[in-house]
Amino acid sequence: MISSSSSSSAPSSSSASASRIKLRPGPPTQARNKWRTGAQERIYGRRLVEALRSSRAGRSAAAGGARAVKEAADSALALTARGQSRWSRAILFGRFRRRKLLLKAGGKVRRRRRARPAGKFAALPHPPAALKGKKVRDRLRVLARLVPGCRKLSAPSLLEEAADYLAALEMQVKAMRTLADALSAAALSPPSPPPPAAAAPEPEN
Amino acid sequence: MSSRRTRSRQSSSSRISEEQINDLVSKLEALLPEASIRSNSSASAARVLQDTCNYIRSLHREVDDLSERLSELLATTDTTSAQAAIIRSLLM
Numbered sequence: 001m002i003s004s005s006s007s008s009s010a011p012s013s014s015s016a017s018a019s020r021i022k023l024r025p026g027p028p029t030q031a032r033n034k035w036r037t038g039a040q041e042r043i044y045g046r047r048l049v050e051a052l053r054s055s056r057a058g059r060s061a062a063a064g065g066a067r068a069v070k071e072a073a074d075s076a077l078a079l080t081a082r083g084q085s086r087w088s089r090a091i092l093f094g095r096f097r098r099r100k101l102l103l104k105a106g107g108k109v110r111r112r113r114r115a116r117p118a119g120k121f122a123a124l125p126h127p128p129a130a131l132k133g134k135k136v137r138d139r140l141r142v143l144a145r146l147v148p149g150c151r152k153l154s155a156p157s158l159l160e161e162a163a164d165y166l167a168a169l170e171m172q173v174k175a176m177r178t179l180a181d182a183l184s185a186a187a188l189s190p191p192s193p194p195p196p197a198a199a200a201p202e203p204e205n
Numbered sequence: 206m207s208s209r210r211t212r213s214r215q216s217s218s219s220r221i222s223e224e225q226i227n228d229l230v231s232k233l234e235a236l237l238p239e240a241s242i243r244s245n246s247s248a249s250a251a252r253v254l255q256d257t258c259n260y261i262r263s264l265h266r267e268v269d270d271l272s273e274r275l276s277e278l279l280a281t282t283d284t285t286s287a288q289a290a291i292i293r294s295l296l297m
Contacts, residue, residue: 052279065276070268139254146261159229162257166236169264176271183278 035167040080045175047076071095077172086157087165090149226250233257 034040051072074091081088140158144150147165150158227250234253237260248256 066273070272
């Protein structure tokens with residue numbers, strides 16, 4: 001693996017501080033490529049279906065049905081991430097508050113070296129020049145609210161998590177849309193027209 | 206503006222190098238759907254962050270809509286053999 005491109009420039013002072021950022025080496029589009037593979041989508045699709053089936057068996061899809069579906073979809077997404085990113089762990093911990101589910105994910109969950117509250121690193125008071133300015137800091141805060149489990153992250157970790165989360169969300173939307181289209185096409189004998197949800201931007205490759 | 210050389214020198218301790226940040230920001234920018242429309246020069250960090258937030262929000266909304274749709278679909282039709290066949294064909 002190449003460790004030259006963008007990793008932190010101080011491998012000497014390893015352990016605590018420098019390795020906190022531990023940027024993954026590789027091209028900038030790595031996050032997207034990881035989620036774009038057909039294999040990931042199939043894995044996710046399988047988990048999604050399992051989750052949907054089990055949630056359906058428990059309760060009938062009443063008014064809360066949509067929320068159950070969304071939660072199942074999010075949990076399936078987090079599982080597919082195999083707990084390697086903070087947002088996925090946040091989703092799983094939030095739902096089940098147990099590590100049992102993570103163990104179920106095949107024991108492939110890798111914990112980052114530092115504990116969850118990242119308070120010591122709070123880069124917001126001392127951002128580098130590119131990230132100074134109130135505007136940027138505000139937007140970072142908004143972003144931290146959107147990505148689950150990232151409220152206290154430092155700027156670079158937050159950016160990395162956001163990139164991964166974004167790519168994962170794109171895959172989730174794609175998979176759910178495929179499933180919904182296929183199901184609705186089957187449910188009615190004449191193929192149903194595509195829903196207005198298609199107005200959303202399609203991610204370019 | 207980037208005369209913060211001192212910061213990058215201390216990147217070993219707790220400073221984050223500007224390069225890293227710019228790299229991450231451009232990584233995010235590449236993920237956004239309008240990346241091709243924008244000019245080749247990189248957008249400002251604030252702009253990228255705003256677009257990212259908006260995009261994530263719109264994706265959330267799409268997920269919600271799709272969840273609605275899926276829950277209706279799953280409610281109205283029981284798991285017929287046709288459904289199971291479709292699901293299987295999608296996953297294989």
